[in-house]
Every structure is written in structure tokens, then in C-alpha cells.
Amino acid sequence: MALGTQVYNLLFRRTSTFALTIVVGVLFFERAFDQGANALYEHLNQGKLWKHIKHKYETDEK
Known part of the structure; x- marks a missing residue:
């Protein structure tokens, strides 16, 4: 109960x-x-996003 009283007096009074x-x-x-939502989205779409597959399609043209 003391913790609740301290939190109330410090933050909610x-x-x-x-x-x-x-x-x-x-x-x-x-x-x-x-x-968290971004991490979940990237986990569920691993290997499907451009940043995961761009090395297959980009060439080193100079």
C-alpha cells in the first residue's frame, strides 16, 4: 500500500x-x-521485402 501512496503523491495528485x-x-x-509492429511485420515477411532481395536484382554499373 505504501508504494501506491507514493506513486499517487508523486505522479497523480x-x-x-x-x-x-x-x-x-x-x-x-x-x-x-x-x-514492435515493425519487427513483427519484417519477421512475417522475411525474404519478401525489397531490402532482403535487392542484391539479386541490382547490378554494379558504373
Whole structure:
């Protein structure tokens, strides 16, 4: 119960710190979700994306 009280007093007691906590939490969640979705997409499409197969089609013309 002491941890909950400390978190409440530190982050949620005042409206300004509550709003800041929400904004920072949203930014971290968005970043983590975006990276996770990209990693999943690349894993499911391994060998099908251009960056995985471009060496087969590009030539070294100078």
C-alpha cells in the first residue's frame, strides 16, 4: 500500500503532473508499439521485402 501512496503523491495528485505522466506514457507506448509492429511485420515477411532481395536484382554499373 505504501508504494501506491507514493506513486499517487508523486505522479497523480496534481493535475499538471497527472497530465505530464499521461503524455510521457503515451509517447513511450507509441514508440514501443511502433517498433514492435515493425519487427513483427519484417519477421512475417522475411525474404519478401525489397531490402532482403535487392542484391539479386541490382547490378554494379558504373
